[in-house]
Amino acid sequence: MKQSQKILIILLSLFIIIIGLISNYFLFNNLRAQEIDVGQPLVTIEESAENVENLQHMIHEAQKSIVQINVETEDATRVGSGFIYNSLGDIVTNAHVISDAIAIEVTIANAETYPAAIVGIGEEKDLAVIRVPQLINQQPIELETTESFLPGAEIIAVGSPLGFHNTVSIGIIAGVDRSFDINGYTYDNVYQISANITHGNSGGPLISQSTGKVIGINSAGIEDSEIGFSIPIHAIIDDIIEWSNSTSNEQLTFPKKVKGENTDPDVLLEEASYLLQYFIDSIAMHDYINAYTLLGSKLQNEMDYPSFRAKYLELKNIELIDYHDESIARDSIDLITTIEYDHTKLQDERHNQTSTFTIGYENDQLKILSLENQ
Numbered sequence: 001m002k003q004s005q006k007i008l009i010i011l012l013s014l015f016i017i018i019i020g021l022i023s024n025y026f027l028f029n030n031l032r033a034q035e036i037d038v039g040q041p042l043v044t045i046e047e048s049a050e051n052v053e054n055l056q057h058m059i060h061e062a063q064k065s066i067v068q069i070n071v072e073t074e075d076a077t078r079v080g081s082g083f084i085y086n087s088l089g090d091i092v093t094n095a096h097v098i099s100d101a102i103a104i105e106v107t108i109a110n111a112e113t114y115p116a117a118i119v120g121i122g123e124e125k126d127l128a129v130i131r132v133p134q135l136i137n138q139q140p141i142e143l144e145t146t147e148s149f150l151p152g153a154e155i156i157a158v159g160s161p162l163g164f165h166n167t168v169s170i171g172i173i174a175g176v177d178r179s180f181d182i183n184g185y186t187y188d189n190v191y192q193i194s195a196n197i198t199h200g201n202s203g204g205p206l207i208s209q210s211t212g213k214v215i216g217i218n219s220a221g222i223e224d225s226e227i228g229f230s231i232p233i234h235a236i237i238d239d240i241i242e243w244s245n246s247t248s249n250e251q252l253t254f255p256k257k258v259k260g261e262n263t264d265p266d267v268l269l270e271e272a273s274y275l276l277q278y279f280i281d282s283i284a285m286h287d288y289i290n291a292y293t294l295l296g297s298k299l300q301n302e303m304d305y306p307s308f309r310a311k312y313l314e315l316k317n318i319e320l321i322d323y324h325d326e327s328i329a330r331d332s333i334d335l336i337t338t339i340e341y342d343h344t345k346l347q348d349e350r351h352n353q354t355s356t357f358t359i360g361y362e363n364d365q366l367k368i369l370s371l372e373n374q
Contacts, residue, residue, distance in 0.1 A: 069116070078199070083141050104118070190231050
């Protein structure tokens with residue numbers, strides 16, 4: 001009798017265990033299939049630092065191929081933008097930027113300035129190509145020549161509004177297939193963007209945030225609004241290529257006027273401060289080659305590139321906090337700067353450093369002539 005009771009207890013226990021396992025199995029599957037509603041989240045995840053750094057790197061690389069265009073006509077001057085698109089030194093811009101020009105000068109990202117000649121210019125399309133032979137093999141920006149973009153696509157517009165070189169606006173494509181006429185130019189099926197195009201922006205590139213490629217030419221805007229219009233690259237790429245391929249340097253007419261040393265103190269201060277900021281930004285992006293090219297020959301003779309790179313290699317971050325001019329000569333300026341930086345080998349997170357940059361002309365180009373840390 002006792003033996004049979006033991007067997008019965010064991011069987012009942014096994015039965016209970018099996019029922020429990022089966023119940024747990026079905027309960028688990030049921031819970032996994034349910035959607036969990038968290039309601040209003042208490043924590044929102046912001047854009048990661050990695051994404052921000054990628055965007056900054058994309059902008060920095062694009063700026064190397066974007067130029068400021070200074071135009072002189074018989075009775076006025078104007079400023080526009082453009083971008084290098086091939087290895088011939090050809091620059092795409094708007095026709096209205098260079099129309100009636102008697103002199104065209106192009107300033108690249110490192111503040112060097114060169115004369116340019118017209119390769120081709122549209123009569124009805126607001127499109128032009130100019131050439132700077134000195135920019136042969138200069139890094140061109142990549143174009144998106146086939147894809148059309150839809151409303152909502154995130155974009156970057158770069159130009160020189162009011163003469164401020166390489167100014168960036170971020171927005172979206174707000175509309176497509178917009179058509180209108182302005183000042184004799186016909187705009188067919190252009191992008192509407194959520195970034196204003198003002199004086200100096202015209203001719204600059206519209207860049208896709210997803211690819212870093214140029215998808216349009218920023219061409220027109222509505223005053224006092226965040227509405228601009230950009231000509232899609234795929235609509236005008238054939239004209240651009242035809243002009244470039246059919247024009248040799250021997251056929252070009254360059255202006256007799258060539259920019260020399262600037263004697264206007266205000267303009268010199270503006271250009272020198274831009275060069276200084278570009279130098280710091282290049283180091284912050286670990287673009288040491290680009291930063292090194294901004295140094296004058298004396299500094300480069302005193303310090304070769306490997307030594308220059310090693311000097312900044314341990315920096316985690318560097319930022320120009322403030323600057324003011326100490327003295328301005330006819331062709332050079334001394335800037336007293338406050339620079340904040342993080343260094344991997346130093347315990348404190350942030351450090352301030354005061355430096356004196358002497359920036360002036362060398363072979364008609366603005367360079368960092370000397371640098372002293374205090």
